[in-house]
Amino acid sequence: MAKRSSHTTQVPPLSSEEKIKEAARKVFTQKGFAATRTRDIAKEAGINLALLNYYFRSKEKLFELVMFESASQFFASISAELHNPKTSLEQKLTVLVNHYIDLLMNEPDFPVFILHEIQSNPSRLINRMQAIELLPQSVFFKQLAAQLKKCGNTLPPVHFLINTMALLVFPFVARPMIAGMFRSSEAQFRELMNQRRELVPRWVMQMLKEKNTNKKHKS
Amino acid sequence: MAKRSSHTTQVPPLSSEEKIKEAARKVFTQKGFAATRTRDIAKEAGINLALLNYYFRSKEKLFELVMFESASQFFASISAELHNPKTSLEQKLTVLVNHYIDLLMNEPDFPVFILHEIQSNPSRLINRMQAIELLPQSVFFKQLAAQLKKCGNTLPPVHFLINTMALLVFPFVARPMIAGMFRSSEAQFRELMNQRRELVPRWVMQMLKEKNTNKKHKS
DNA sequence: AAAATAATTAAACAAATGATTAAATCCATG
């Protein structure tokens, strides 16, 4: 297909259709559905505005196509590892954390984007993502529950799924605030996130091991 | 000011100006700036569309007014406790966690909203919130750093500030996803969050105490 | 009560924006 040539990194010229999809992904992710103009996408893609409707019918259709691709890729990319019966819970945690830290360093705007779109239109996105609903049936989740039981911790396993995701993705969604707090540079932030590659799995394992004293709380 | 009357919960009738502000807060928070129409706000407030511009000049001005109020209230509401030299780190954690769990149960859409607005227009909001930049100078932060030192943990204290916020607010920003995973009801979610009132402070204290082995990570 | 000021309304305007049209250009195939 793409004619390869010389020694330089040769980018196969994208078709207009592909250019639109890439531009749409970029602009939608940064500004959200409502704030992006079809003209923004056309300009970003370097194509005529009418081509957008020629290939994708409407802004809405383009959004659903591109974002369903992104979202399922985001959630499914780690699915195999989560269902792998050969690796330990701790190994899975390490793979999971490293995978998403890599991903989020390249796509830092994605989490807030997806959370905002879900919040402003829950039905449109939640239904289409079966990857999410399969998580509680994964080997990973079962190993998590087993580890809890072994340690005599009677808390619902959900807490620790939440905690893992929280420690993993929250730094990225709060990145502008963290940067604002410490006037920290991009490089400093990346250094922090690289440290967390080892820290997050350790913290999660430690939380699992803690005895749950199971005190009452005020209703 | 407001004339109080009988035994029933008497709502002092809001002025049009107040009705608009309340409606704006609600609609902006749920749908974001770009997706809300001035007509949505007018309808929600039950007032004529022109009144919005009569009192607030423009959608943009209304947004900045109302959201600056919300945001500074959100961040400043706990400021006194964070600077209290009388209470211990653990006590502060408990107060902080309980305060924000209360707040977020009533305003679950606020975090995603504010994060999305910051992401799509960082300069507009970050500058105005000095509360955020004062956090690293708070007694809370100093106690956190001291506790780390005492335990021989050489990691940057920021990690634990991030972790505290993560464990506290992430469940709310991810609420629709969590509900989707476990088909859980509103009541079940609230029960989980009530459990976390005690769990989050404990988890954070535990993370602080862990020895940091300080292994190298791949650059 | 009269006058003045404030609040409210219906209607309309102007710009932005998603979408369409019809003509022009490109490109493979016979």
Added chain:
DNA sequence: CATGGATTTAATCATTTGTTTAATTATTTT
């Protein structure tokens, strides 16, 4: 080359949307 379909473009349309205007009603002041 000629033909026919696919691609691209400039121009335009129709609707939405933030805002304004001018007239009407309510409230306060004199």
